[in-house]
Amino acid sequence: MAEGAETFSLREVLVAFTACVSEQREVRVDPYLAGWKGLVRFLNCLGTIFSFISKDAVTKIEIIENYRNSDQREKYLTVQSMVEYELANGLVDLQKRSDSGCRTLLRLHRALHWLQMFLEGLRTGKDNSKTSVICSETYNASLANYHPWIIRKAAGVAFCALPTRNTFLETMNVGTAEEAVAMLGDALPYICEVYKITEELYAQHKLLDLP
Numbered sequence: 361m362a363e364g365a366e367t368f369s370l371r372e373v374l375v376a377f378t379a380c381v382s383e384q385r386e387v388r389v390d391p392y393l394a395g396w397k398g399l400v401r402f403l404n405c406l407g408t409i410f411s412f413i414s415k416d417a418v419t420k421i422e423i424i425e426n427y428r429n430s431d432q433r434e435k436y437l438t439v440q441s442m443v444e445y446e447l448a449n450g451l452v453d454l455q456k457r458s459d460s461g462c463r464t465l466l467r468l469h470r471a472l473h474w475l476q477m478f479l480e481g482l483r484t485g486k487d488n489s490k491t492s493v494i495c496s497e498t499y500n501a502s503l504a505n506y507h508p509w510i511i512r513k514a515a516g517v518a519f520c521a522l523p524t525r526n527t528f529l530e531t532m533n534v535g536t537a538e539e540a541v542a543m544l545g546d547a548l549p550y551i552c553e554v555y556k557i558t559e560e561l562y563a564q565h566k567l568l569d570l571p
């Protein structure tokens with residue numbers, strides 16, 4: 361493990377995603393970003409081979425954080441208010457790449473789908489299963505569909521550096537591998553709920569294919 365492994369706690373990530381959904385079933389942006397930042401910290405613990413992935417995630421987190429720190433911060437309080445504001449003000453480019461909040465969050469949203477599948481694979485995997493296999497199978501079934509060949513190849517190479525399932529689970533800093541598995545079981549419904557609400561919102565506004 362690279363330096364900094366001790367600063368990651370799965371519990372913190374869980375708390376962030378637990379706090380995402382409001383009573384009105386809206387997705388709060390701040391805990392959403394806090395959850396991603398925690399995950400990036402974990403990724404950084406796994407070694408520099410994952411830097412190109414964490415850099416991309418950080419860039420996207422920072423774009424949305426900048427909106428949260430701007431004069432329009434209230435419009436970016438939830439994913440719902442962000443979508444409404446950006447669409448009403450013509451800020452979402454449907455034809456070409458832009459730095460809109462909607463487009464940027466969509467990239468993280470797609471990655472959340474991979475995360476959901478990956479954590480479920482990890483949770484239900486056997487003691488001796490390979491994290492690299494779980495990771496590449498779930499990546500190929502989700503995020504890879506949006507990535508060009510060169511990114512898919514680089515990701516595939518990086519996955520080979522992943523530690524065994526038990527080492528991976530112990531790195532989560534929640535106790536034994538069994539305790540980490542139990543916590544994953546607690547965390548997953550919250551992550552799934554965030555994903556589901558965002559997916560429905562983006563589908564409703566036809567935003568799922570933003571370039």
Ligand SMILES: CCCCCCCC/C=C\CCCCCCCC(=O)N[C@@H](COP(=O)(O)O)[C@H](O)/C=C/CCCCCCCCCCCCC
Nearest residue numbers: 370399400402403412413416417467468471495499511515
């Ligand atoms: C609970 C703890 C255990 C789980 C630990 C998981 C840690 C994962 C942390 C971060 C995941 C990174 C999320 C990456 C977001 C990627 C967004 C994206 O798709 N970006 C591409 C498209 O962007 P635009 O060009 O359209 O702006 C971009 O091209 C991607 C570049 C980088 C490569 C992304 C590969 C993603 C692989 C999936 C994550 C692998 C992590 C493996 C470690 C377990």
